[in-house]
Amino acid sequence: MLNFTDNSRGSTLRITVAAAAIATIGFLGQPNGAAAQELDIEKIFFCPAGDMSEDACLVARDTTLITCTACHVFTPFVKAQKTEAEWDTFLEAHRSRVPETSDTDYVEIGKFLKSHFNPENPVPQLPPELENYSLPPA
Numbered sequence: 001m002l003n004f005t006d007n008s009r010g011s012t013l014r015i016t017v018a019a020a021a022i023a024t025i026g027f028l029g030q031p032n033g034a035a036a037q038e039l040d041i042e043k044i045f046f047c048p049a050g051d052m053s054e055d056a057c058l059v060a061r062d063t064t065l066i067t068c069t070a071c072h073v074f075t076p077f078v079k080a081q082k083t084e085a086e087w088d089t090f091l092e093a094h095r096s097r098v099p100e101t102s103d104t105d106y107v108e109i110g111k112f113l114k115s116h117f118n119p120e121n122p123v124p125q126l127p128p129e130l131e132n133y134s135l136p137p138a
């Protein structure tokens with residue numbers, strides 16, 4: 001299980017939202033036992049990562065999951081194997097989607113994405129409900 005109490009910067013609200021997000025993920029995995037086992041949150045969103053400490057990584061993980069699942073599930077970024085330069089281009093283009101996110105938090109989201117979803121790391125397999133997800137129209 002994710003331990004959100006490690007997140008010293010997280011407000012109660014953020015923790016609640018994250019818990020709800022995780023509960024949803026659990027629910028999506030439920031109909032098929034095998035698929036549920038495929039979704040290993042700790043493996044996909046592992047910490048520590050890159051040059052982030054474990055604590056910084058855990059905070060960035062919360063921020064990413066809360067910020068980046070408001071409009072779509074995490075499939076498009078979990079499946080992405082972008083290089084740092086590709087993430088930078090993406091982050092610049094996607095910045096206007098999250099106007100309420102601070103620049104500091106956005107940098108941390110960037111670090112989290114770059115250290116997990118890149119050409120060096122294998123693409124995680126997701127349950128069919130998430131795997132077959134398609135993006136909302138722009």
Ligand code: HEC
Binds near residue numbers: 068090098
């Ligand atoms: C306000 C709604 C909204 C939020 C919040 C949002 N997205 Fe998106 N995202 C979209 C839409 C709409 C698309 C499909 C159209 C497009 O590509 O712009 C998309 C597409 C994507 C794609 C696929 C396109 C590509 O260029 O690779 C990725 C990856 C992605 N989002 C990641 C993220 C991440 C990471 C965050 C958190 C920083 C995030 N999204 C937050 C609306 C949003």
